[in-house]
Amino acid sequence: MTQSHPIRKRARHARVLLLGTAAFSLAACQPEEQVDTNVFPSLEECRALADLPENDFTPEDCAAGFEEAQAIHAESAPRYDDQALCEEEHGGECVVETRSDGTSIFLPLLAGYMIGNMIGGRGMAAQPLYRTQGGRFATPGGGTTVSGLRGNTQLRPNSFAAAPNTRAAAPLSRAAVQSRGGFGASRTGGGVGARGFGG
Amino acid sequence: MRRDELGARPDWQEKAEAAGFTFHHLGGPLYWDEGAAYAFTLSEIEERLERPAEELHAMCREAVARIVTSEELMEKLSIPEAHRDLVAQSWRDGAPELYGRMDFSYGGEGPAKLLEYNADTPTTLYETSGFQWDWLEDMIATGRLSEGSDQFNGIHEAIVERFRAMFEPDTDIHFAAFEDSVEDYATVETIAWAAREAGMGAHFTDLRKIGVTEDGQFADGEDRVIGTLFKLYPWEDMLRDDFADAIAGSSCRILEPPWKALVSNKGILPILWQMFEGHPNLLPAFFAGEETDALGPSHVEKPIFSREGAGIRIHAGDESEVSSDTAYDSHPRILQAYAPLPKFGDEHVMCGIWLVGTEAHGMGLRVDHSRITQDTSRFRPHYIEA
Numbered sequence: 001m002t003q004s005h006p007i008r009k010r011a012r013h014a015r016v017l018l019l020g021t022a023a024f025s026l027a028a029c030q031p032e033e034q035v036d037t038n039v040f041p042s043l044e045e046c047r048a049l050a051d052l053p054e055n056d057f058t059p060e061d062c063a064a065g066f067e068e069a070q071a072i073h074a075e076s077a078p079r080y081d082d083q084a085l086c087e088e089e090h091g092g093e094c095v096v097e098t099r100s101d102g103t104s105i106f107l108p109l110l111a112g113y114m115i116g117n118m119i120g121g122r123g124m125a126a127q128p129l130y131r132t133q134g135g136r137f138a139t140p141g142g143g144t145t146v147s148g149l150r151g152n153t154q155l156r157p158n159s160f161a162a163a164p165n166t167r168a169a170a171p172l173s174r175a176a177v178q179s180r181g182g183f184g185a186s187r188t189g190g191g192v193g194a195r196g197f198g199g
Numbered sequence: 200m201r202r203d204e205l206g207a208r209p210d211w212q213e214k215a216e217a218a219g220f221t222f223h224h225l226g227g228p229l230y231w232d233e234g235a236a237y238a239f240t241l242s243e244i245e246e247r248l249e250r251p252a253e254e255l256h257a258m259c260r261e262a263v264a265r266i267v268t269s270e271e272l273m274e275k276l277s278i279p280e281a282h283r284d285l286v287a288q289s290w291r292d293g294a295p296e297l298y299g300r301m302d303f304s305y306g307g308e309g310p311a312k313l314l315e316y317n318a319d320t321p322t323t324l325y326e327t328s329g330f331q332w333d334w335l336e337d338m339i340a341t342g343r344l345s346e347g348s349d350q351f352n353g354i355h356e357a358i359v360e361r362f363r364a365m366f367e368p369d370t371d372i373h374f375a376a377f378e379d380s381v382e383d384y385a386t387v388e389t390i391a392w393a394a395r396e397a398g399m400g401a402h403f404t405d406l407r408k409i410g411v412t413e414d415g416q417f418a419d420g421e422d423r424v425i426g427t428l429f430k431l432y433p434w435e436d437m438l439r440d441d442f443a444d445a446i447a448g449s450s451c452r453i454l455e456p457p458w459k460a461l462v463s464n465k466g467i468l469p470i471l472w473q474m475f476e477g478h479p480n481l482l483p484a485f486f487a488g489e490e491t492d493a494l495g496p497s498h499v500e501k502p503i504f505s506r507e508g509a510g511i512r513i514h515a516g517d518e519s520e521v522s523s524d525t526a527y528d529s530h531p532r533i534l535q536a537y538a539p540l541p542k543f544g545d546e547h548v549m550c551g552i553w554l555v556g557t558e559a560h561g562m563g564l565r566v567d568h569s570r571i572t573q574d575t576s577r578f579r580p581h582y583i584e585a
Binding site: 008009010011012013175176177178179180181182183184185186187 | 241332
C-alpha cells in the first residue's frame with residue numbers, strides 16, 4: 001500500500017464496533033428448523049394411516065419412503081463380523097449376508113422407517129430404523145433415536161442426512177464428536193484474566 | 200515523531216463503555232491513555248515504518264521458504280518433528296496469511312529496528328483499528344485537531360478486503376479463542392466483524408470446546424463441523440496439544456496458516472540476520488550458544504516463544520532489566536543486540552505496525568515506564584499531521 005500520493009492513510013469507515021454483542025449472533029442463537037416426521041413399523045401401517053384425514057402424507061409417500069429406507073439399509077446398515085455382537089447391539093435377530101469371499105456378515109433387521117417432510121420444498125426424506133440395545137430405534141450410524149415405531153415427532157434436518165462414513169462432512173453440518181478438549185492445554189502465555197496472547 | 204499533550208476527550212470513558220470496550224483499565228491502572236498522543240509526518244510513516252515493514256515481511260517469506268527445506272532450522276525453531284510436514288506443506292500450498300504485527304524500536308531518528316514479529320496471534324486489534332480511529336474522528340470533529348489530520352489506520356478495510364480475496368462468499372468461518380480472556384475475545388470479535396462485512400459467516404467457539412468427529416474433522420461446541428478456523432492460539436502451543444495429530448487430516452483451513460509458526464517464532468530473527476546481515480531495519484541476532492561476538496556487550500535474551508514481554512532479559516549495564524514473567528523460561532533462547540526503546544518524557548514507546556496480507560496498513564503504539572513492553576503497557580493514539 002505504499003503509494004506516492006495516498007488520499008488518506010485511514011479507513012473511510014471503521015465504526016466503533018460494539019464489542020460483546022452481535023459479531024457472532026449467527027452462532028449464538030439461530031433456532032434450527034425442525035422436520036415434521038412420521039414413524040412406522042411397516043409399509044402397510046403407513047398406508048393405513050395415510051388414509052386418515054388428519055395426516056398430511058399419502059400412500060405414495062409411504063411407498064416411496066419405504067423404498068428409500070430399504071436402499072439406505074442396503075448401503076449403510078450397521079454390519080458386524082460376529083452374529084452374537086450384532087444380536088446384542090440390536091436386541092434381537094440379525095440376518096446373514098455372504099460376502100464374495102464366502103465369509104459371513106451380520107445385519108440387524110429393518111425394524112421400521114420414518115419419513116420427513118423436508119422444509120423449503122426439498123421434498124420427502126426417509127431413513128431406516130433399527131432396534132437398539134436399550135429398546136429404542138435408531139438411524140444407521142445411531143445419530144438419531146426415537147422411542148417407538150409409531151407416531152409423529154419433530155427432528156433436526158440432519159436426522160435425515162446420510163450416515164457419516166463415506167466422505168468428509170460439509171462445514172456446519174452436525175457430526176458425531178468423539179472427543180473434546182484437545183486444544184488449549186499447552187497454553188503457555190496469557191492466563192485467566194483480562195489479557196491474553198499477543199500484546 | 201513527537202509526543203503531544205493533547206488531553207483526553209472529556210467523555211472518552213463513557214464512549215468506551217458504550218462501545219463495550221470494558222478493558223480500558225486493567226485491574227486498576229489505565230490501559231487506553233489518550234491524555235497524550237504521538238504525532239508523525241506522512242513521509243515518516245511511509246518511509247520509516249510502512250515500507251520497511253512490507254520489506255521485512257517479504258524477507259520473512261524468503262526465510263520461510265528456506266526453513267521449510269531444512270530439518271536443522273526446523274529443529275532450531277523447536278517445531279515438533281511430527282508436524283514439520285504440516286508446516287512445510289502449508290507453505291508449499293501457498294496458504295495465505297491474514298494478519299500480523301511487527302514491533303519496532305523507533306523514536307523519530309534513524310531506521311526503525313525490528314524487535315519481533317507477532318505474526319500468529321497479535322491482539323490489541325480493537326483498540327488499534329476501532330477505538331483509535333474513532334478518537335481521531337472525534338478530535339477532528341471537535342476542532343482539536345485540524346481537518347487535514349490523518350492516521351495510519353486502514354486496518355479494518357484491509358481485513359475486509361483480505362477476507363474477500365481469501366474466501367468464496369458465504370464461507371463459514373469459526374473463530375476460536377479463550378472466551379474468558381476479554382482482550383482475546385475483543386480481537387477475534389473485531390476480526391469476525393470484518394469477516395461478516397466481507398460476506399462470510401462468523402461463528403464463535405471456545406477453543407477448549409473444539410472436538411474431533413468420527414471422520415476426523417473438527418467440530419465446535421455445538422457439534423457443527425469446522426471448515427475454516429481462525430484461532431487466537433499460538434501454533435507452538437497448538438502443535439503440542441492432544442489434537443495436534445488430528446490437524447493434518449481434518450480438512451480444516453486454519454488461520455494463520457501453519458507456516459506462520461516459523462515467523463512468529465523469535466528464531467526467525469537470527470535467521471533473518473544471517474540471510475540479510477546489515478539490513479538497516481534488523482538488529483544483529485543469534486541463537487543462544489552460537490558465536491555471538493558480533494553482538495557487543497549490550498544485548499537482550501528472548502525465549503523463542505514468548506508474548507507480552509515474558510521471559511525477556513536485557514543485559515546492558517545500568518539499563519539491565521529482567522522480566523518478572525518466567526512462563527517461557529524453559530524455552531530455547533535467542534540473543535539480539537539491544538536497541539533501547541526511545542523515551543518521550545518518562546515513557547518508553549514501541550511502534551506496532553500491522554500487516555494485512557503482505558501489506559502494512561496501520562499502527563498502534565504502546566508505552567511503558569519499564570524498558571520491557573508488557574501486557575500492562577498503556578496504549579496511546581497517534582495521528583499524522585496535516
